[in-house]
Amino acid sequence: xxxxxxxxxxxxxxxxxxxxxxxxxxxxxxxxxxxxxxxxxxxxxxxxxxxxxxxxxxxxxxxxxxxxxxxxxxxxxxxxxxxxxxxxxxxxxxxxxxxxxxxxxxxxxxxxxxxxxxxxxxxxxxxxxxxxxxxxxxxxxxxxxxxxxxxxxxxxxxxxxxxxxxxxxxxxxxxxxxxxxxxxxxxxxxxxxxxxxxxxxxxxxxxxxxxxxxxxxxxxxxxxxxxxxxxxxxxxxxxxxxxxxxxxxxxxxxxxxxxxxxxxxxxxxxxxxxxxxxxxxxxxxxxxxxxxxxxxxxxxxxxxxxxxxxxxxxxxxxxxxxxxxxxxxxxxxxxxxxxxxxxxxxxxxxxxxxxxxxxxxxxxxxxxxxxxxxxxxxxxxxxxxxxxxxxxxxxxxxxxxxxxxxxxxxxxxxxxxxxxxxxxxxxxxxxxxxxxxxxxxxxxxxxxxxxxxxxxxxxxxxxxxxxxxxxxxxxxxxxxxxxxxxxxxxxxxxxxxxxx
Amino acid sequence: xxxxxxxxxxxxxxxxxxxxxxxxxxxxxxxxxxxxxxxxxxxxxxxxxxxxxxxxxxxxxxxxxxxxxxxxxxxxxxxxxxxxxxxxxxxxxxxxxxxxxxxxxxxxxxxxxxxxxxxxxxxxxxxxxxxxxxxxxxxxxxxxxxxxxxxxxxxxxxxxxxx
Numbered sequence: 001x002x003x004x005x006x007x008x009x010x011x012x013x014x015x016x017x018x019x020x021x022x023x024x025x026x027x028x029x030x031x032x033x034x035x036x037x038x039x040x041x042x043x044x045x046x047x048x049x050x051x052x053x054x055x056x057x058x059x060x061x062x063x064x065x066x067x068x069x070x071x072x073x074x075x076x077x078x079x080x081x082x083x084x085x086x087x088x089x090x091x092x093x094x095x096x097x098x099x100x101x102x103x104x105x106x107x108x109x110x111x112x113x114x115x116x117x118x119x120x121x122x123x124x125x126x127x128x129x130x131x132x133x134x135x136x137x138x139x140x141x142x143x144x145x146x147x148x149x150x151x152x153x154x155x156x157x158x159x160x161x162x163x164x165x166x167x168x169x170x171x172x173x174x175x176x177x178x179x180x181x182x183x184x185x186x187x188x189x190x191x192x193x194x195x196x197x198x199x200x201x202x203x204x205x206x207x208x209x210x211x212x213x214x215x216x217x218x219x220x221x222x223x224x225x226x227x228x229x230x231x232x233x234x235x236x237x238x239x240x241x242x243x244x245x246x247x248x249x250x251x252x253x254x255x256x257x258x259x260x261x262x263x264x265x266x267x268x269x270x271x272x273x274x275x276x277x278x279x280x281x282x283x284x285x286x287x288x289x290x291x292x293x294x295x296x297x298x299x300x301x302x303x304x305x306x307x308x309x310x311x312x313x314x315x316x317x318x319x320x321x322x323x324x325x326x327x328x329x330x331x332x333x334x335x336x337x338x339x340x341x342x343x344x345x346x347x348x349x350x351x352x353x354x355x356x357x358x359x360x361x362x363x364x365x366x367x368x369x370x371x372x373x374x375x376x377x378x379x380x381x382x383x384x385x386x387x388x389x390x391x392x393x394x395x396x397x398x399x400x401x402x403x404x405x406x407x408x409x410x411x412x413x414x415x416x417x418x419x420x421x422x423x424x425x426x427x428x429x430x431x432x433x434x435x436x437x438x439x440x441x442x443x444x445x446x447x448x449x450x451x452x453x454x455x456x457x458x459x460x461x462x463x464x465x466x467x468x469x470x471x472x473x474x475x476x477x478x479x480x481x482x483x484x485x486x487x488x489x490x491x492x493x494x495x496x497x498x499x500x
Numbered sequence: 501x502x503x504x505x506x507x508x509x510x511x512x513x514x515x516x517x518x519x520x521x522x523x524x525x526x527x528x529x530x531x532x533x534x535x536x537x538x539x540x541x542x543x544x545x546x547x548x549x550x551x552x553x554x555x556x557x558x559x560x561x562x563x564x565x566x567x568x569x570x571x572x573x574x575x576x577x578x579x580x581x582x583x584x585x586x587x588x589x590x591x592x593x594x595x596x597x598x599x600x601x602x603x604x605x606x607x608x609x610x611x612x613x614x615x616x617x618x619x620x621x622x623x624x625x626x627x628x629x630x631x632x633x634x635x636x637x638x639x640x641x642x643x644x645x646x647x648x649x650x651x652x653x654x655x656x657x658x659x660x661x662x663x
């Protein structure tokens with residue numbers, strides 16, 4: 001109880017409160033702008049968190065990402081353009097409701113069930129993380145290696161692209177972490193005589209390049225989204241309680257699926273929304289209504305993506321393995337603030353962990369009033385001309401990377417380079433999220449891989465001998481073989497169809 | 501910027517081959533079987549394998565399914581193709597960042613970023629009525645945020661921040 005009171009003391013401070021309110025508005029605005037993702041919102045915040053107290057820094061990341069995931073639904077509802085990839089799964093449905101004249105109900109569902117989903121996700125984080133922390137304490141380098149591999153494989157599975165290209169992208173990320181002298185032998189690798197490369201490629205400039213600059217580049221090649229007409233919206237929350245009572249099963253299922261996908265290393269909110277929408281349709285009594293402006297799928301998917309956001313912090317806090325791209329950034333911030341991820345975080349820094357839970361709950365509660373304000377302002381915000389927003393984001397990319405890298409211009413070059421890499425990869429079907437997870441986890445994968453091999457004297461047998469590590473290994477191999485299985489199944493089905 | 505699978509797969513495979521070759525040349529740690537060369541070699545081999553499979557077109561069907569799925573969820577007018585030269589315009593933001601890295605130390609943050617905002621804003625199709633005021637105000641505000649609130653010393657150059 002003492003820790004909880006201390007945690008409240010940590011959260012209810014002037015700077016933390018200001019940070020929460022400011023980042024809430026920031027997240028809502030960025031998320032609502034079509035083409036700017038929640039990940040981008042978070043990546044651009046990192047330089048700012050650099051100069052905040054640890055709790056305020058984490059508060060900005062949590063609040064901004066939760067708000068951005070919700071407000072990505074706004075342009076989806078009103079324009080049929082998902083603000084963030086996590087809303088893409090149900091954009092059609094929401095827009096169909098708007099066309100039927102139910103824009104306020106659709107937006108209300110997104111807001112209400114996002115907030116409830118976020119709270120459910122937080123409760124799961126509070127419950128699962130300490131339980132798993134005990135298990136995690138007994139993990140050796142073998143288990144850590146397989147866990148990291150499982151995370152990397154999951155990130156390739158959920159990529160919605162060719163699995164081979166996803167694996168290639170992930171390996172590319174791992175290769176990038178080989179640069180520098182931070183390796184088992186302490187020898188300079190892939191530095192080509194450059195002193196700037198000795199320290200390796202920092203994840204933050206790479207993230208900013210891939211997620212922010214590449215978006216600016218893509219926007220230049222795409223046409224400007226249409227303006228939202230200034231419509232009068234009725235009460236946003238009216239009827240939401242009725243829907244909550246009408247669809248409790250969908251909501252709970254969405255929450256649970258979201259939590260499970262979030263806990264899986266490597267899979268995040270985007271995936272949660274796609275899976276939950278598909279599930280809602282499959283188990284629905286009226287699947288024919290889907291796509292015509294039916295609330296069922298919207299409820300399930302909306303409940304799911306925000307739930308995954310909180311549970312995505314479980315692997316991040318316990319193992320330093322990101323649940324998705326947002327927690328990949330969060331891990332960087334945790335290290336920066338001396339809250340190094342690991343099971344001991346829950347025993348030695350318990351009050352910080354409680355503070356984190358409180359911020360999550362708080363963020364999801366204030367999402368409702370702030371979200372309503374944002375929905376009312378949407379026609380103004382979403383209508384902000386791209387030609388004014390994008391140049392400013394570009395400057396933030398430069399200055400932000402410069403500031404996080406200890407005022408080094410090399411970081412600006414990194415952002416430019418990774419912008420090009422991210423743009424070209426995305427255009428050609430190589431998922432950048434897989435590469436980013438590779439970059440974030442590379443050093444850890446190599447360390448656990450090499451240390452394990454040294455311990456076993458070069459033999460790979462011990463990787464499969466310990467009970468937990470053999471289970472994790474089996475899961476990793478299954479994730480690797482899943483695309484082969486699904487391809488063979490489709491192929492056999494196709495042959496049967498031809499034969500018949 | 502859309503390249504064929506043969507080209508991108510080839511690039512991936514060559515990159516993997518180079519990483520493998522480079523990794524194998526790294527000096528071992530005395531007295532240990534496993535050293536800094538193991539990881540780059542494993543990754544290099546993996547990249548060669550992936551690159552080869554991509555060149556053969558394996559797994560391409562998954563992309564078609566995902567693309568069709570996404571297309572069915574996007575408004576049709578957003579998918580209409582734009583002229584090809586717009587693709588090359590994408591190189592402008594990284595070029596402007598390179599410009600920043602090269603001249604910001606001497607020219608200073610305010611003038612450098614004003615030029616960048618002006619060029620980028622015009623490239624996005626803004627009228628001078630919007631682009632010019634934006635290029636004057638935005639760098640000023642960003643400088644204020646970073647210098648005063650976050651205490652990041654941005655280069656002053658020929659036109660330092662006035663207070």
